[in-house]
Amino acid sequence: MDSTEERVRAHEEKRTNRENGKASEDAEKQVDRASRLTAKLIYEVIRRDGAEEMTRPRTSLVFSGLAAGILIAFSVLGEAIFRAHLPDTPWRPLVESLGYTLGFLLVIKGRMQLFTENTITTVLPLMSQPCREYFYLTGRLWAIVLLSNVVGAFVAATFIGYSGAFSPEIHDAMRSISEHAVLNPPLEGFAKAVPAGVIIAAIVWMLPTVPHNPYFIIVTFTWLIAAGDFTHIIAGSVEMAYLVVQGLIGWSESLTFFGPVLLGNVVGGTAVFTIITWAQVATEVEN
Structure with a gap:
């Protein structure tokens, strides 16, 4: 027992x-x-993602970049649709800026190649291992994606301008929004582009902390770009392309917009945000 x-x-x-x-x-x-994910873990997630993107085939980068350039047009179009249907009041810009978030939602959640995301994604691997190969791969990706994004933006702008799918009210709103964004002095264009570059890089940095529900971060901070009257080079390329295909501006005016805004986004995304975030983890990574 x-x-x-x-x-x-x-x-x-x-x-x-x-x-x-x-x-x-x-x-x-x-x-x-x-x-919470530590800064070192966030860095490692983005570094690995960037290293993988740098080695993707050229064809994959081209078509992904084209898709991003086309889909980002929904940001400008969304903002124009809001403006066309809202009364002209002091609070209208805060509401219509919600439309600006639509294209970014499509591109970021669709994992398309957007140039400004790569100001941090592909630079972190380069900073952790500066070598000739990584310099080449980063430059290659930047060139392919930027060109593909701009071509996609022109495709979208041509469709919007000549398809007949949109009402005169939406075209009027598109024209007004585009002229406001594009027809700035070069120094002002550069200054407005720096915060936009910082914001996009910050979105990329925050996304690993919310892998299953990133919508609040994407919507809030891309809304801030529009509400703050900042300038994003690819969404801005849609606005620039719309004015070009409508014959409202020439190529010299386009370059006066494009160059300073591109530089401002790179300075904001790489020189400001990426270098600062790298500095906070550099010692831990090296150890």
Whole structure:
């Protein structure tokens, strides 16, 4: 009888230990899920993503960049649709800026190649391992994606301008929005582009912390670009292309807009945000 009780007791102890062990593992998993990603882990997620993007085939980059250039037009179009249907009031810009978020949602969630995202994504691998190969791969990706984005922007602008799919009111709003964005002095264009570059790089940095629900971050911060009257080179290329294909500006005016805004986005995304974020993790990464 005593031996039977001992066997039962031993069996119960083993089961209890197994349950306690399982409870401990479950608790550990809950802690892991509740813990915030450290800056070093965020850096590593983006670095690996950037290293993978740099080695993608040229054809993949071209078509992904074309898709991004076309889809980002929904930002300008969304803003124009809001403006065409809202009364002319002091609060209208805050509401119509919601339309600007649409193209970015499509591009970022669709994992399309957007030039301004690469001001941080592909630069982090380069900063962690500066070498000739990484300089070449970064320059190659930047050139392919930028050109593809701009071609896609012209395709979208041509469709918007000549397809007959949009009402005169939307065209009037597109023209007004585009002229406001494009017809700025070069120095002002550069200055407005720097915050936009910082914001896009910040979005890329924050996305690994919310892998399953990034919509709030994307919508809030791309809304801020429009509401703050900042300038994004690819969304701005749609506005520039719309004015060009409508014969409202020439190529010299286009370049006066394009060059300073491109430089401002790169300065904001790379020289400001990426270098600062690299500095905070550089020692940990090296160790």
